[in-house]
Amino acid sequence: MSNILSIKDLYVDVGDTSIVNGLNLKISSGETHAIMGPNGSGKSTLAKAIAGHPDYKIQSGKITYMGNDLSALSIEERSNLGVFLGFQYPIEIPGLSNTAFLKAAINAKRKYHGMDELSASEFLVDLKEKSKMMDIEQSFLSRGVNEGFSGGEKKRNEILQMLMLEPTLSILDETDSGLDIDSMKVVASGVNAFRNKKTASLIITHYERLLNYITPDYVHVFHDGAIIKTGDIQLAKDLEERGYEWLTNP
Amino acid sequence: MSDKDNKNKEINEFLNKSYEYGFTTEIESETIPPGLDEDVVTLISKMKNEPEFLLKWRLKAFRHWKKMPQPDWAKLSIDPIDYQAISYFSKPKQDDGPKSLDEVDPKLLETYEKLGIPLHERAKLAGVAVDAVFDSVSVVTTFKDKLAEAGVIFCSFSEAAIDYPELIEKYLGTVVPIKDNYFAALNSAVFSDGTFVYIPKGVRCPMELSTYFRINEAKTGQFERTLIVAEEESYVSYLEGCTAPMRDENQLHAAVVELVAHKNAEIKYSTVQNWYPGDEEGKGGIYNFVTKRGDCKGENSKISWTQIETGSAITWKYPSCILRGDNSTGEFHSIALTNNLQQADTGTKMIHLGKDTKSKIISKGISAKSSQNTYRGQVTMSKGAKNSRNFTQCDSLLIGSSAGAHTFPSIDVMNSSSILEHEATTSKIADEQLFYCMQRGISEEDAIGLIVSGFCKEVLNELPMEFAVEARALLQVNLEGAIG
Ligand SMILES: Nc1ncnc2c1ncn2[C@@H]1O[C@H](COP(=O)(O)OP(=O)(O)OP(=O)(O)O)[C@@H](O)[C@H]1O
Numbered sequence: 001m002s003n004i005l006s007i008k009d010l011y012v013d014v015g016d017t018s019i020v021n022g023l024n025l026k027i028s029s030g031e032t033h034a035i036m037g038p039n040g041s042g043k044s045t046l047a048k049a050i051a052g053h054p055d056y057k058i059q060s061g062k063i064t065y066m067g068n069d070l071s072a073l074s075i076e077e078r079s080n081l082g083v084f085l086g087f088q089y090p091i092e093i094p095g096l097s098n099t100a101f102l103k104a105a106i107n108a109k110r111k112y113h114g115m116d117e118l119s120a121s122e123f124l125v126d127l128k129e130k131s132k133m134m135d136i137e138q139s140f141l142s143r144g145v146n147e148g149f150s151g152g153e154k155k156r157n158e159i160l161q162m163l164m165l166e167p168t169l170s171i172l173d174e175t176d177s178g179l180d181i182d183s184m185k186v187v188a189s190g191v192n193a194f195r196n197k198k199t200a201s202l203i204i205t206h207y208e209r210l211l212n213y214i215t216p217d218y219v220h221v222f223h224d225g226a227i228i229k230t231g232d233i234q235l236a237k238d239l240e241e242r243g244y245e246w247l248t249n250p
Numbered sequence: 251m252s253d254k255d256n257k258n259k260e261i262n263e264f265l266n267k268s269y270e271y272g273f274t275t276e277i278e279s280e281t282i283p284p285g286l287d288e289d290v291v292t293l294i295s296k297m298k299n300e301p302e303f304l305l306k307w308r309l310k311a312f313r314h315w316k317k318m319p320q321p322d323w324a325k326l327s328i329d330p331i332d333y334q335a336i337s338y339f340s341k342p343k344q345d346d347g348p349k350s351l352d353e354v355d356p357k358l359l360e361t362y363e364k365l366g367i368p369l370h371e372r373a374k375l376a377g378v379a380v381d382a383v384f385d386s387v388s389v390v391t392t393f394k395d396k397l398a399e400a401g402v403i404f405c406s407f408s409e410a411a412i413d414y415p416e417l418i419e420k421y422l423g424t425v426v427p428i429k430d431n432y433f434a435a436l437n438s439a440v441f442s443d444g445t446f447v448y449i450p451k452g453v454r455c456p457m458e459l460s461t462y463f464r465i466n467e468a469k470t471g472q473f474e475r476t477l478i479v480a481e482e483e484s485y486v487s488y489l490e491g492c493t494a495p496m497r498d499e500n501q502l503h504a505a506v507v508e509l510v511a512h513k514n515a516e517i518k519y520s521t522v523q524n525w526y527p528g529d530e531e532g533k534g535g536i537y538n539f540v541t542k543r544g545d546c547k548g549e550n551s552k553i554s555w556t557q558i559e560t561g562s563a564i565t566w567k568y569p570s571c572i573l574r575g576d577n578s579t580g581e582f583h584s585i586a587l588t589n590n591l592q593q594a595d596t597g598t599k600m601i602h603l604g605k606d607t608k609s610k611i612i613s614k615g616i617s618a619k620s621s622q623n624t625y626r627g628q629v630t631m632s633k634g635a636k637n638s639r640n641f642t643q644c645d646s647l648l649i650g651s652s653a654g655a656h657t658f659p660s661i662d663v664m665n666s667s668s669i670l671e672h673e674a675t676t677s678k679i680a681d682e683q684l685f686y687c688m689q690r691g692i693s694e695e696d697a698i699g700l701i702v703s704g705f706c707k708e709v710l711n712e713l714p715m716e717f718a719v720e721a722r723a724l725l726q727v728n729l730e731g732a733i734g
Pocket residue numbers: 014015019037038039040041042043044045046055088
């Protein structure tokens with residue numbers, strides 16, 4: 001087991017407001033961590049700060065990913081080194097086909113690692129298999145990136161991208177929100193397929209339901225930009241029953 | 251190195267340079283000294299051994315042009331052009347035309363090589379015939395035999411004037427009359443060369459016809475003349491693409507293109523235009539004032555224009571269709587990209603005369619830096635154009651906050667049964683779109699290229715495959731430095 005992500009005393013500002021306040025978190029390979037917390041507590045802010053979004057400024061503290069200080073790496077370098085963010089609100093890129101987009105992403109990563117471009121046939125075989133697993137019809141792949149996709153389709157498309165890019169650390173920001181029960185199972189199976197000894201996931205969610213399919217090793221409660229409690233799946237069940245009050249206002 | 255490696259290397263080099271075609275081929279040429287009067291017009295005609303009717307036609311155009319004021323367009327800022335400082339004829343020195351590629355001046359071939367169109371390779375590329383125009387005179391025409399077999403005429407305008415004078419006399423100036431506009435009149439007087447295409451009745455042209463234009467001589471205005479006639483039940487797809495060497499002075503390009511489609515005939519005309527746009531301060535660059543018009547003369551005929559405009563300092567161009575035949579169709583698909591201080595004023599005119607005529611206009615304008623991009627369109631439904639339809643879609647994409655996008659659609663409807671639809675959008679490349687792409691490992695520059703090509707998809711899809719690839723590369727190259 002090796003260290004994948006380590007966050008030390010992290011403070012993140014959006015504009016003039018401090019949103020993440022003194023966060024500490026360690027994730028090792030093979031682990032799945034869940035983060036739960038009230039709306040506006042800074043979960044997405046943390047995810048975007050790890051991915052390197054320019055609007056989310058690290059004021060102090062340090063994020064280390066596989067031995068690299070992330071603040072020294074560009075957004076695309078972080079991605080190419082294996083950081084994947086499944087967006088809470090995946091954006092649409094009209095006219096740019098999902099296939100062309102995925103191919104560009106995969107080849108960017110290969111180029112970064114000094115590899116040749118993936119052949120069209122290899123790419124298509126892989127894409128076909130994984131899109132089937134995500135229950136995404138072939139016709140969706142030639143549509144624009146997320147263009148006119150339903151909420152659930154966008155989320156499954158995020159997981160498809162994750163499976164295609166084979167990251168090391170996958171941060172999934174409310175990938176389960178707005179999913180029907182069948183889609184939830186599909187998403188969970190995708191996440192489980194991604195799990196292995198070398199990878200790690202950080203799953204941001206509001207519902208214990210997803211965690212029944214993806215059993216996390218740790219459950220963290222996020223509040224006002226910091227982790228206020230850590231437990232296992234039982235903690236998620238308690239939250240489901242009792243809400244956050246008992247933790248945030250003891 | 252294999253051909254493929256070579257190609258990849260070429261493409262990479264292409265992508266890595268902001269404007270690589272800034273070289274001049276050193277080649278002896280015959281150039282008429284600068285200046286314009288009736289003697290010069292006569293000299294041009296004589297040097298080309300033109301038939302008498304053509305000389306008369308030129309002189310008529312010249313006399314008319316002299317009386318016309320240079321137009322003044324609100325949205326373009328243009329330095330005055332000194333027409334007496336332009337040389338109106340230049341031709342690479344070569345006795346008799348070359349019979350094969352081996353006879354072509356190696357310097358010329360080298361030029362094409364640098365342009366990424368090695369002729370001998372292109373020639374092998376299935377289905378593409380290249381009539382390469384070097385400066386003002388056609389130098390090489392390939393695939394002539396195969397075309398001749400089908401009865402297709404594909405040759406330089408000068409050759410056509412000598413070999414097929416009756417066709418030229420019959421059609422020249424019928425779509426764009428001498429008096430049409432200032433630049434058309436000038437072109438009619440002094441046009442140097444160009445292309446003539448004739449597709450006989452019932453013939454589907456067996457290959458894409460393609461011409462590469464190139465401006466080479468210093469201070470040589472380029473006045474191309476293209477005439478395409480498609481007889482009944484025929485089909486042709488024609489491609490024009492161009493790059494120009496780097497220059498400090500603005501160069502004028504005033505071409506005229508005329509298309510005639512008879513009953514049930516279809517003409518597809520595609521352009522990839524990448525002339526030198528000038529530097530970041532707006533110095534240099536081509537003035538591109540082109541008159542392009544198609545006449546859907548016969549019933550059920552169809553003309554479609556597709557253009558990718560990325561170059562030139564100033565572009566002024568409205569490929570148009572006259573929908574004369576009943577049930578005829580006109581289409582205009584356009585991508586106009588402007589960067590730095592470029593100005594583009596482009597669009598189309600669809601003139602519906604026959605009944606049940608249809609037109610479709612898809613315009614995609616992309617403006618970056620301080621450039622100005624204007625769509626100007628006109629749709630006219632005449633009294634007789636009963637049950638005609640037009641669909642217009644104008645989309646603008648802005649990159650950064652100082653670029654300008656303007657849309658001036660104008661509609662003129664003189665009957666009550668016609669239907670017109672118009673859609674227009676203006677969008678910006680959103681930071682969140684860039685972040686999404688970059689989170690997937692794609693660099694910012696590539697992300698912009700991808701988003702732009704997505705924005706232009708409907709138009710890129712209209713281009714033949716190999717040109718779509720080239721067009722995407724062009725968009726990417728021309729967007730370099732668009733952000734930041
Ligand atoms: N780009 C931004 N500009 C201004 N405020 C922002 C921005 N991003 C986040 N915030 C603010 O930061 C706070 C935390 O937002 P964040 O999206 O991280 O919360 P969250 O925990 O993900 O909430 P939810 O559960 O609703 O998704 C909120 O008050 C939000 O309004």
